[in-house]
Amino acid sequence: MKYDNPVIKGFYPDPSVCKVNDTYYLVCSSMQYFPGVPLFESKDLINWTQIGHCLTRKSQIQLDKVNSSGGVFAPTLRYNGGRFYMTTTNDTTRQNFYVWTDDIYGEWSDPIGVDQGGIDPDLYFEDGKAYFMSNGVDDEGIGGIVQCEIDIETGRKLTPSRCIWQGTGGRYLEAPHLYKIDGRYYLVAAEGGTEFGHMVTYARGDSPSGPFEPYSHNPVLTNRNMGGYEVQAVGHGDLIQDGRGNWWLLHLGFRQMGQWIPYHHLGREVFLTPVTFGEDGWFTAGHHGTTLSSFETDRIPDEVMQQEKKRYTFENMEWDKDWCYLRHPDLGNYSYEQGVLELRGTEITLDQADSPTFIGIRQKDFESVISCDVSLTQGEAGITLYMDENHHYDLAIRQGGSGYEVIERLNVGDIKSIEKAVDLKNSSRASLVIQASPTHYRFLLRADGQEIQLGTAQTKYLSSEVAGGFTGVIIGLYACGKDAAAQFSNLTCEYL
Numbered sequence: 111m112k113y114d115n116p117v118i119k120g121f122y123p124d125p126s127v128c129k130v131n132d133t134y135y136l137v138c139s140s141m142q143y144f145p146g147v148p149l150f151e152s153k154d155l156i157n158w159t160q161i162g163h164c165l166t167r168k169s170q171i172q173l174d175k176v177n178s179s180g181g182v183f184a185p186t187l188r189y190n191g192g193r194f195y196m197t198t199t200n201d202t203t204r205q206n207f208y209v210w211t212d213d214i215y216g217e218w219s220d221p222i223g224v225d226q227g228g229i230d231p232d233l234y235f236e237d238g239k240a241y242f243m244s245n246g247v248d249d250e251g252i253g254g255i256v257q258c259e260i261d262i263e264t265g266r267k268l269t270p271s272r273c274i275w276q277g278t279g280g281r282y283l284e285a286p287h288l289y290k291i292d293g294r295y296y297l298v299a300a301e302g303g304t305e306f307g308h309m310v311t312y313a314r315g316d317s318p319s320g321p322f323e324p325y326s327h328n329p330v331l332t333n334r335n336m337g338g339y340e341v342q343a344v345g346h347g348d349l350i351q352d353g354r355g356n357w358w359l360l361h362l363g364f365r366q367m368g369q370w371i372p373y374h375h376l377g378r379e380v381f382l383t384p385v386t387f388g389e390d391g392w393f394t395a396g397h398h399g400t401t402l403s404s405f406e407t408d409r410i411p412d413e414v415m416q417q418e419k420k421r422y423t424f425e426n427m428e429w430d431k432d433w434c435y436l437r438h439p440d441l442g443n444y445s446y447e448q449g450v451l452e453l454r455g456t457e458i459t460l461d462q463a464d465s466p467t468f469i470g471i472r473q474k475d476f477e478s479v480i481s482c483d484v485s486l487t488q489g490e491a492g493i494t495l496y497m498d499e500n501h502h503y504d505l506a507i508r509q510g511g512s513g514y515e516v517i518e519r520l521n522v523g524d525i526k527s528i529e530k531a532v533d534l535k536n537s538s539r540a541s542l543v544i545q546a547s548p549t550h551y552r553f554l555l556r557a558d559g560q561e562i563q564l565g566t567a568q569t570k571y572l573s574s575e576v577a578g579g580f581t582g583v584i585i586g587l588y589a590c591g592k593d594a595a596a597q598f599s600n601l602t603c604e605y606l
């Protein structure tokens with residue numbers, strides 16, 4: 111069969127995976143968005159369904175006023191003794207912690223902090239011991255992948271933090287994952303930074319604490335030499351063995367736009383790449399060490415079909431799974447009843463690194479049509495294509511003109527411009543439409559049976575290369591302004 115990458119589309123970076131019986135579970139980082147750490151399940155590695163989030167309570171994660179692309183960094187998901195553990199970092203406070211659950215569909219525990227610095231924590235369990243890895247600096251001041259043993263009940267360190275591997279010389283050594291495979295210990299990591307030079311490297315040894323011998327053909331996986339290829343920045347991977355004994359890497363990458371000055375605006379996504387162990391116990395990955403946008407494979411049975419949901423509506427999404435808020439929302443400002451979402455705004459605007467009244471879904475693909483009927487009571491409300499507080503395109507209704515107007519506002523860094531305004535006169539209701547192509551967004555409105563074109567804006571100004579940071583475009587519904595209120599109905603987001 112043939113499967114296409116990414117296997118999870120849209121802003122879902124830093125995947126980590128584990129398998130229990132015949133089901134795979136996967137988590138991603140979520141930065142300033144709440145709930146934190148989206149959680150997925152799959153039976154076949156190519157079709158993933160979101161089943162919840164790990165961080166659903168403020169007592170688990172403090173996101174108030176965290177900077178954009180701060181907050182929740184790369185998680186690791188592991189299963190030991192009937193219990194799931196998810197460890198991550200709140201990068202804004204630089205605190206590593208883990209939470210656990212005995213019911214993957216239920217709530218997770220309050221956080222248990224670990225007093226080891228760095229980011230990208232990892233857990234490895236063996237013989238009643240829990241090893242905790244992260245990148246960073248050890249107790250002697252040596253930088254690299256750092257390890258200590260912890261008491262898994264309390265998070266207390268049982269041994270000093272010690273550097274166990276310094277990588278192969280690439281910058282930003284991170285994303286460590288430790289495994290025991292056929293009696294040997296493998297330490298997989300990322301190097302090169304999460305941009306175009308990203309890569310997966312690894313080393314192996316005879317003890318969980320090393321010494322580790324690097325694979326002689328590192329990086330084992332990278333697309334850094336494939337300029338112009340759509341799939342870039344592959345790295346930050348987690349190994350998993352399927353039920354038939356085959357190995358795979360789930361890792362991040364992005365789909366670039368633009369050939370000469372490439373950029374990406376959908377965020378870092380989840381890719382699946384086959385891994386093959388040689389008789390010498392070293393493994394290779396992908397197509398000559400690269401990740402392809404599709405793989406022919408006989409490892410997945412032909413009858414498994416890769417399915418893709420193409421149409422998202424209020425009715426076919428679940429509020430606690432598909433949707434996300436900026437930092438900690440005041441839920442009193444959000445209500446949904448019988449197909450109508452009511453948002454009440456506050457003085458907090460989309461231009462602040464705060465929690466405006468905003469609820470969003472990831473933009474998962476390049477070509478799409480997004481539409482929603484918006485009825486304004488007061489203030490301003492509409493749809494925003496949101497990268498961060500300084501980079502977002504808004505299509506909104508507000509009071510203005512000779513009563514109400516629809517505006518297209520572009521926010522790119524210091525430039526904030528209302529490109530078009532259409533007078534709705536006394537009508538406070540319109541259907542807002544955004545057509546997305548790989549390179550442009552086109553803004554339209556439908557009112558009184560007429561379709562009116564506003565303007566277009568380039569996707570590249572919402573990219574990570576322009577905005578910076580680690581997120582991707584979110585399609586947000588919002589209301590702002592003191593006493594602002596609006597009703598949203600008939601949302602559709604259709605991928606072509």
Ligand code: 6LW
Binds near residue numbers: 124305
């Ligand atoms: C993540 C780290 C990374 O923790 O980006 O550069 C960070 N790669 O592994 C945020 O996703």
